[in-house]
Every structure is written in C-alpha cells, then in structure tokens.
C-alpha cells in the first residue's frame with residue numbers, strides 16, 4: 513500500500529483542532545509536527561479513504577485550507593519522517609530523539625524513538641502531557657500498562673522510571689512491531705501485545721496509561737478500572753477540553769477519584785486514583 517501525505521497550512525489556525533479530530537475519526541495519523549501555520553500531518557490512508565477525508569475537512573471548516581498532497585511509497589516513508597523529526601524536551605527531564613540526533617547524557621531520561629508508522633514522538637500535545645504526568649508519578653516496583661501504546665514511548669519512560677513490569681497493547685500491528693523495536697533500542701524490557709481492552713483480565717496493574725481518544729475511552733474505562741489495583745492510578749489523554757466532564761463522570765461512576773488535569777492548547781490529560 514502507498515501512503516498519502518497531507519501537509520496542511522490553515523489560516524486562521526484555530527479550526528485546525530476540529531479538523532484534526534474529524535480526521536482522527538477517519539484515518540490513522542502517523543505523525544504530527546507543529547509548524548508556524550498549523551501542523552504538518554502525515555496521514556496513512558488508502559486511496560479509497562481519500563474522498564471522505566476531503567469531504568470531512570470541507571464540511572468542518574470555513575477557514576482557508578491549503579494542503580499539498582503527495583503519494584509516498586511505503587519504502588520511502590521512513591526517509592520522509594526522518595527529514596522532519598526534531599528532538600523534543602519535556603520539562604527539562606525527558607529528551608526524546610531519534611538515533612541520528614546528538615545524545616544529551618545530562619538529561620535524566622533520554623528516549624530514542626523511531627516511530628515508522630506509529631504514533632508517539634512527544635510532539636503531539638497528548639503524548640507531551642502524558643510524559644509530563646509520568647515524570648511526576650512514582651513507578652518504582654509498579655506493574656504498568658500502556659494501552660494504545662503506539663511507539664511505546666510512555667511504556668519505555670515508565671520502565672526507565674523503575675516500573676517492575678510494563679506491558680504495551682495496541683490494535684495496530686505496525687505499532688506492536690514498532691514497540692518491540694523501540695523497547696530494544698532503549699534497552700528496556702517490556703511485553704507487547706496486539707489487541708484492545710478485550711484482552712485484559714489476566715493480571716492487574718498499579719498504573720494504567722491510555723492516550724487513545726474520547727469514544728474508545730468512554731467504552732473502555734470500566735474495563736481498565738477492573739484491572740487497576742486499589743491505590744492505582746489511571747492516566748488518560750487523547751482528550752479535548754470539552755471531553756473533561758464526560759470522562760470525569762465515567763471514571764467517578766466506576767469508582768475512581770479525580771486527581772488532576774493538564775492542558776496544552778485544547779488537549780487535556782487527566783489523572784485519577786482508585787481508592
């Protein structure tokens with residue numbers, strides 16, 4: 513399969529977030545890079561999906577949207593990504609880079625990611641917020657789950673912070689393969705599984721992280737809570753500001769207490785505890 517790359521330039525920038533959410537429902541985003549005008553989005557879609565992507569964009573926005581569209585052969589995808597990937601620092605404590613960037617040994621946590629076709633480089637707000645939460649969380653000796661692991665960036669950081677057992681689960685085969693590669697790249701031991709919340713139930717966790725999206729989380733939160741130990745924490749993202757009340761209510765109905773919220777632009781991440 514070939515891939516379609518869309519490089520968006522939107523003015524004014526504001527409707528961009530809604531467009532992004534609509535697109536997320538349609539296609540799988542591969543990576544995002546913030547730019548001055550909005551964001552470069554690298555989208556994996558087959559040619560049949562394309563009509564609906566364009567219809568979605570046009571139905572949402574009255575803004576001026578310009579985009580370049582390029583078909584990229586699968587084997588060129590990595591080169592395309594590499595030329596756009598900039599290292600990123602979170603809270604002066606976690607440096608996320610590719611193999612070809614200079615290391616920063618003075619930074620406490622350094623993660624090397626080659627995302628290939630998977631989501632999770634730290635550039636997107638939701639990953640950034642989850643990394644911030646993880647930096648503040650005690651993982652020592654804890655069993656952790658990264659649901660919707662993508663590149664497994666979150667699982668790798670949890671393990672670097674002392675987690676005893678770390679598992680990543682994703683519905684996407686590319687992400688499972690990529691997670692295994694990234695774990696090896698960072699010399700981190702973790703278990704990676706293909707699946708969704710239906711495969712939970714075989715063990716419990718002390719910290720569950722899930723950066724997916726609102727509708728999936730609304731369905732799956734009760735399943736996560738069932739396998740969360742008492743005293744355990746649930747970290748959620750893939751959410752926008754207006755999702756806050758619904759997600760909070762869902763968690764509280766299922767026995768969690770709200771702890772805190774983080775926000776970058778319209779994106780939020782939430783922390784809950786099971787008491």
Ligand SMILES: C[S@@+](CC[C@H](N)C(=O)[O-])C[C@H]1O[C@@H](n2cnc3c(N)ncnc32)[C@H](O)[C@@H]1O
Nearest residue numbers: 631632639660661662682683684687708723724
């Ligand atoms: C927004 S990405 C997050 C990746 C990474 N954890 C991060 O924080 O950057 C969401 C990931 O969830 C996966 N996913 C989507 N629906 C899922 C589901 N129902 N169960 C598990 N994973 C799912 C996608 O394949 C994707 O890799």
